[in-house]
Amino acid sequence: MEYFLELLLGGLTRGSIYALIALGYTMVYGIIELINFAHGEIYMIGAFTGLIVAGLLTMLGFPGISILAIAITCAIIWAAAYGYTIEKVAYKPLRGAPRLSPLISAIGMSIFLQNYVMLAQTSDFLPFPELIPEFGFMSDFKTVMSSSELVIIVATVLSCIGLTLFIKFTKLGKAMRATAQNRKMAMLVGINVDMVISATFIIGSSLAAVGGVLIASHVGQINYFIGFIAGIKAFTAAVLGGIGSIPGAMLGALVLGLTEAFATGYVSSDYEDVFAFCLLVLILIFRPAGIMGKEKTQKV
Amino acid sequence: MRKLHLIVLCLAMVAMLVACGEAEKKADESADVKTGETAAPAKIVLGVAGAHSGDLASYGLPSVNAAKLVAAKLNAAGGVNGAMVEVVAQDDQCKPELATNAATKMVSEEITIVLGHICSGATKAAMPIYLESKIVVISPSATNPPLTQSGDYPNFFRTIAPDDAQAALEVAFAKGLGLKKIAVIHDKGDYGKGFASFCKTYIEAEDGIEVVLFEGVTPGAVDYSAVVQKIKGSGADGVIFGGYHPEASKIVSGMRKKGVDFPFLSDDGVKDDTFIKVAGKYAEGVYATGPMDFSDNPIYQEAVAAHKAEFGSDPGPFFPEAYSAALALLTAVENAGSTDYDKVVEALHTQYVDTAVGKIKFDAKGDAEGVGFSVYQVRDGKYVEVK
Numbered sequence: 001m002e003y004f005l006e007l008l009l010g011g012l013t014r015g016s017i018y019a020l021i022a023l024g025y026t027m028v029y030g031i032i033e034l035i036n037f038a039h040g041e042i043y044m045i046g047a048f049t050g051l052i053v054a055g056l057l058t059m060l061g062f063p064g065i066s067i068l069a070i071a072i073t074c075a076i077i078w079a080a081a082y083g084y085t086i087e088k089v090a091y092k093p094l095r096g097a098p099r100l101s102p103l104i105s106a107i108g109m110s111i112f113l114q115n116y117v118m119l120a121q122t123s124d125f126l127p128f129p130e131l132i133p134e135f136g137f138m139s140d141f142k143t144v145m146s147s148s149e150l151v152i153i154v155a156t157v158l159s160c161i162g163l164t165l166f167i168k169f170t171k172l173g174k175a176m177r178a179t180a181q182n183r184k185m186a187m188l189v190g191i192n193v194d195m196v197i198s199a200t201f202i203i204g205s206s207l208a209a210v211g212g213v214l215i216a217s218h219v220g221q222i223n224y225f226i227g228f229i230a231g232i233k234a235f236t237a238a239v240l241g242g243i244g245s246i247p248g249a250m251l252g253a254l255v256l257g258l259t260e261a262f263a264t265g266y267v268s269s270d271y272e273d274v275f276a277f278c279l280l281v282l283i284l285i286f287r288p289a290g291i292m293g294k295e296k297t298q299k300v
Numbered sequence: 301m302r303k304l305h306l307i308v309l310c311l312a313m314v315a316m317l318v319a320c321g322e323a324e325k326k327a328d329e330s331a332d333v334k335t336g337e338t339a340a341p342a343k344i345v346l347g348v349a350g351a352h353s354g355d356l357a358s359y360g361l362p363s364v365n366a367a368k369l370v371a372a373k374l375n376a377a378g379g380v381n382g383a384m385v386e387v388v389a390q391d392d393q394c395k396p397e398l399a400t401n402a403a404t405k406m407v408s409e410e411i412t413i414v415l416g417h418i419c420s421g422a423t424k425a426a427m428p429i430y431l432e433s434k435i436v437v438i439s440p441s442a443t444n445p446p447l448t449q450s451g452d453y454p455n456f457f458r459t460i461a462p463d464d465a466q467a468a469l470e471v472a473f474a475k476g477l478g479l480k481k482i483a484v485i486h487d488k489g490d491y492g493k494g495f496a497s498f499c500k501t502y503i504e505a506e507d508g509i510e511v512v513l514f515e516g517v518t519p520g521a522v523d524y525s526a527v528v529q530k531i532k533g534s535g536a537d538g539v540i541f542g543g544y545h546p547e548a549s550k551i552v553s554g555m556r557k558k559g560v561d562f563p564f565l566s567d568d569g570v571k572d573d574t575f576i577k578v579a580g581k582y583a584e585g586v587y588a589t590g591p592m593d594f595s596d597n598p599i600y601q602e603a604v605a606a607h608k609a610e611f612g613s614d615p616g617p618f619f620p621e622a623y624s625a626a627l628a629l630l631t632a633v634e635n636a637g638s639t640d641y642d643k644v645v646e647a648l649h650t651q652y653v654d655t656a657v658g659k660i661k662f663d664a665k666g667d668a669e670g671v672g673f674s675v676y677q678v679r680d681g682k683y684v685e686v687k
Contacts, residue, residue, distance in 0.1 A: 003533045010525035017522055125546050127578045143532075143559045149525070219523050220553050221546065221578045229520045264526035265533075270488065270516040272526075 006144050007265040008258070013149040013218070015257025016156035019250045020211030021234030022241070023163065024083075024204025026249035029238070030180045031200050033099065037106040038086055039208060040231020041113035044224065046079040046209025047128070047216040048117060054129050068131040068217070075209040082113075083205025084198055092194070110231075117224040125223045128216040148218040155214060159207055160250050167246065172199055180244070233276075240280050242293020251291055255279070342383035344633060346371060346626065347390060347406045347435075349416030349426065354393035360418045362615050363440050363622035364389050367415050369606050370626035380634045392417055396425035403429035411435065412639040413629045415622060420444035427453045434641040436648070438629050440621035448666040455641070457648055457662045459625045459655070460618070461672030466589050467498030470540060470565055471506065473587065473675050473686075477563055479538035481512045483531045485551065487543030488516035495567050496542035512536050519547055528554040541566040545575035553582040563587060568673070576681055588683065589673045592658070594620065599627075600656040624655030628662075 021043050028036045050071040057067045090109045094102040132148040167173040178186040179196045187193050215230075216222045233256065241252025256276055263275035283291060348367045350360035364387070371385040379385060388411060390402035399422035406414055407429060414430065414437045417423040423442040430437050431453055438457040439447075445462040447453065474482060482503055486496035493516065503511050513534040517527050528551065531539060539555070541548050541564065548570045555564065564586045571590035576583045594600050603623045607615040629644075631653045636643035652661045660668045676683040 003529065006529040006532075007526055010523075010529060013525065014522055125549075125574060125578050127580055142557075146557050215522060219550050220580070220582075221549055223546075225520065230522055233522065261526040265530055268515055269518070269527050269530070272518055272521070 002144065003265070007261045009145045009149060009153075011258035011261030012254065013152050013257070014260060015237075015254040016152050017211050017215045017230070018234045018237045018257055019156055019253035020159060020207045020214075021230055022238040022249040022253045023160075023246065024208050025235050025238040026241070026243055026246060027176075027200050027204050030244040030246075031176065031197055032091070032095070032102075032183075034091060034102050035106065035235070035243075036086075036091075036201075036204075037103070037231070037235075038090070038109035038113060039204065040227035040229075040234070041110050041117075042079050042083055042086075042205045042227070043208040043212040043230055044117065044222075044227030045082055045113065045212075046075040046205075047212030047222050047226065048121060048224075049075040049078040049209070050131075050213035050216060051126065051128055051222055054131055058129065064131070064133050067129075068213075071131060072210055072213050075213045076206040079205045079209035079212070080202040083201040087198060087201040092197075110227075114224055114227070121224065123224060125221050128220050128222045130220060131213070131217040146218075148214070152214045152218060155210060159210060163203070163207070163246065166203075172196070176200060236276065236280055240283055240290055242287075242290025245290070245292045248290055248292030255291070342379075343386050344380050344383045344413070344630070344639060345386050345388050345409070345411045346629065347388050347409075347411040347414040347416070349390045349392055349399070349402045349406065349414055350418035350422075350441075351394040352389055352391040354395075356394040356419065359441065359617055360391075360394070360416075362617060362619040363415060363418065363625075365607060365611055365615065366440075366603070366619050366622035367626045369603060369610060370623060370630065372610075373606070374630055380630050381637060385630060390416075392419075392422045392426070394419035394422050396421050399423070399426040400429060402426065406430070406435065407433045412641065413633065413644070414438075415440070415625050415629060417442065418618070420447065423447060423456075427456055431455050436629065436632075436641065436644050438625040438648075440625045441618040451665060453666070455645065457625075457628075457666040457668070459621045459628065459657060459660065459668050459671060462667060463494070464498040464502075465667075465672045466567055467495055468502055469673050469675065470567070470589050471499055471502040471509070473589075474503075474538055474540065474563075474565055475506060475509050477538065479563065480509055481534075481536045481538070482509065483513035483534050483536035483539045484511055484515075485513070485527065485531070485539060485541045485543075486516050487519050487547050489519070489543060491569060492541075492543030492567075494542070496540070499540050499542065517543075517547060517551070519543070524551050524554050525558075527551065528558055528560065531555065532558060532560050536562070538563045538565065541570070543567075544569040545572050545578065548586075549575055549579035549583070552586060553579055556582045565589075571676055571683060573683075576678055576683070583678045583681070586678045587686070588676050588678075590676055590683070592672060592674045593685070594657050597656055597658060599623075599654060603656050620656040624653075624657045624660065627655045628653045628660065628668075 024039045053074040054067050054071040086109055090105045091102050132151045135147045138147045175191045175196050179193055183193055237253035237256045238249045241248030259279050260272050260276050264272050346367055348364050350363055351357050352360045367387045371387050374380055375384050390405055392399040392402045399417055403426035412435055414435055418441050420442040423439055436455050440459055443463045445464045484496050484500050486492040500511050500514055503509050548566050552564050566588045568590040571588035600620050632644050632647040633639055635647040635651050648662045652659050658670050660670045663669050675686045677686050
């Protein structure tokens, strides 16, 4: 039973990280029907920003938990700036182009960012400080769940709730839903579509940056390539849940994370990816649009 | 006028190609060692076989240089049993079909001792020919385990540890630590999985120690908490990991954070300072095997200095092993008193030789004792050799 619980929590942690990244994929797809392959790189850049800021603050002697807060804030701002810029540079000029063009542009952006970070920073693995302290009240459960896992799960849950409320109740959220449903119509009723798209990229990038800093602090290492696998897995999660649907991305990420954890725990970690992708194929056979995806209906 | 230009240009290009060809030919000639017909009565011919041209030449040529340096050194001291040592090189380009040619040539020139070959595949192809003609062969670089372990070639020796030596050492060390149940984890790569499979085989062959978990992890995955839980749940009292440091540091820090504090042993992919840097405090106490350090060895230092003086460059790969092999062969001839096959083989098996890779002799199967890997442990942020 304890073993099951441990696997469950491990899977939830992994799923939470996937969810934070998958939300960015799914939101962007919902609004402009583009798979933003550079999104994994935003996650990586968020983590690097966190590393640099945390290093600086540690040198200046800030106390533990404030470093985490400031590092995440800086990572969010920096990654959001990247997301905004990428959209303006790589996708906006191609908005009227055939759908393949922005896709290629996205792949190019991803390669560019990876190599840029490799050259500007390093190709080596770097240690990432443990920004999440071991909480006193968690010491009894240490073997089952570490504090960083708790923080990751809680942060993801809060982000998801926050995002859902934002989409549902704010004016901008309403504008996003409208744009997702029909961009032309939204423009006709006076929505600044460009602004809405920018906002989508900014929100998606911010969530990825939070995920980047938290997971880097959890595993304690970082390099320029971490965005690739995380991005692919999150993209899988988004497709699994139904790309374009926000609750779908959350659900898909959790399902993927749990599948991987249980496949490792009860079968073999050799087959971790095999199980994850078999599940994807199965779900797509029976529900081609993903778990929560509906054919041709609202996307955000 | 224009055509004339073109013709001149074409001619110039042809001329350049010819010049290149000539230069290459010259280089080849200079690389080949003279097979001079100086019919001095007392001489010992040391054959050197390996890749001396082609894309793997950089692995083979250092052994030619090593043989020349050893020959020059011994000749300056009066030769071996009064006979001058002469070096004859045969190129096999690391290709099995050329290796058999090279071996046949050695046989026809009545050479009795050979340093080589370089690549395992080529060595395997040439060995039956040498065995038939009773020629003693020492390779500085063929690491394929069955070459010695199959027992097929009693005339084959090597001064480098076989591929599985690291695994054998690792398992012996784990047993020495008193571990009984081992979780063997690898990164699914050729190197990591190969190492882990060797470890598994060795553990299964031993009594009192067993493999309780054998699993591959996906390199680069977001985290390894599920594998860590599995290690914990498997009842293991030690982990052997085959792979590189990024995965090792993630697994070991995951284990330590979950309060799993039994020994973590790994390979020379982890014996890297980056591992200590990344894993930080969690790296403390981790064991890793790595190649033995022989940079302090006076013979090694002397050989490198001689190489610099003679060839004006730093020696290439497998140079210390080749230097040691040549030294071991010629010393064995000296100890045997002649180039008689049985006596030379016996001398190689029984008498220690001081070489560039340490004081060695060869075990019953032909692997050098005292060559290979050591166990290191992270202590205070540094790898320290465990004696």
